[in-house]
Amino acid sequence: VEQGFVVVHKPTNWEVDAGSHNNAGSEASSASRRSRPLPLSSFLQDLFPESSILHDAAAGCGFLGRLDAQSSGLVLCALSYEAHLLLQLRQDTHAVSREYVVLCHGHVPTELKEVNAPIRAEPGMSSRVDTATGMPAVTWLRPIAWLVRADTAEKYSLVVLSILTGRKHQIRTHLAHVGHPVVCDGRYGPQKLEADLRWCPRNFLHRFRLEWPELPLAGTEVSKSRHQVREHLPDDLRQVLRASGLRPWRAGCAISAEALDAWAEGAAPLANFDAWAEVSFD
Template sequence: MKYFVDKNTNLRNFISEKLKISKNKSKNLIDKRIVFVNNKRIWISNYNLKVGDIIQIPDYIDNSSFDLKNSIIYEDDFIIGVNKYYNIITDNNYKSLENLLKNYFSNNEIKAIHRLDKETSGANIFAKNNTIFENFKENWDEIYIKKIYLAKSYNSADFDKIEINSPIDGKPANTKVHLISKNNKYSFFKIELSTGRKHQIRIHLSKLGYPILGDKIYGPNILKSDLEKFTQRQMLHSYEILIKNPFNNNLINIKAPLSEDFSNILLKLGFNPKLCDSK
């Protein structure tokens, strides 16, 4: 949606008036970092507008309600693997994926073994009780084998593969980036992690000059393409996790199919979603 400012006001009041919503809801919308003023991402609710400014707001989709049953991609006696939708947090909230699983399985002991960012989709693993959780966490360095992500980034990569060793918050962080495909504006990457720092992939790709499409924190704030402005979330997907069960040493390989929105954006950018297994 595009609006033209016809009087001096602030962003919160303007959106409240145009969308006929409360000022609190207007502020919540601005806080999502999806509002653009003259092609610049703005998240300050009292931002002053001038006559002639152009405001753009996407039709934001909240998919916090989803088909949990069909999102369960792995289960054994110890863990549950879920293909997490974007816009849902992993734990520590009554609307979290962890809580949805507790209700679905009637099991209040279910606990997330690792977290994904709210806007990241893909493979997310949960323990069925606290004993299992503690065992996985205590032995994580020994049982963790491989974690693969897929990302769509700004700019055309000038490499086929690269390894990034750059500390995050004073801790070692290692990211291996493989180029799947590229065009003159974007790159499609497969990424392997050997460490798991907060926002690791997003930070490393941004520092490298290839911020993730839709990243509202580490990506560019001035965008002219409607596709870039209205990409609903960061285009990062937890594609595959390979671990060893500490109770029986069985290998567990969990692969999360691409979400519909991720595949659709790939196609719009000119990439074939089937290429994700090509590297």
């Protein structure tokens, strides 16, 4: 708070919104509003009533980047316009690290280390890879476990990812583009959704780490220090790893077994992306 921003751990069914809920709706739409995800901006407005940027839709209510309502993880939010400007500059110049863990379909090849595919995103529509009109989008990925489900023999991968850019639904779009949609992603993997929902309650996507440089706010000395916040998988996704029949893709694959157990028990190292060693599952 001293530097003018906070990091929030967003649970599922909370929306990183832009304050649109503040616009009065009709009485007839009240039921539909109650069924929508909860607005994260309202939660922060209650905590920090003196912060005007949290009410400013033009400034995105202070949020730096987005997380889908059915995803979970860490979100940066500025409490002042100065902090928002400085954080946005750091993010636009790729000085903010954003790292995720997902469970996706299929065995992601270990040699697939980067997806560099332009994404076209339009309001109210799904994003898509479009080499002609899309905006640059780069996702780095590292599979850390190859898994199967005991009852179906379906293949899955536990993957750590980092993004250079932050396009709408970037990770979900890129993984679907390379044939490995996120588990329970009805938008980008609809053909898998019905089966996925039998054992996983929502998108298996969690932002577990944020890192950023210290901000040179007025009256403070410039520092080269960097700060990070890390957050283990929430209970619902840990339960998926523990109780859904997932196991290493073959007996004796210690690498997959160790990664599965660590994330399921909240003991994963949550290291920066470069620290995750490249592994071989052979």
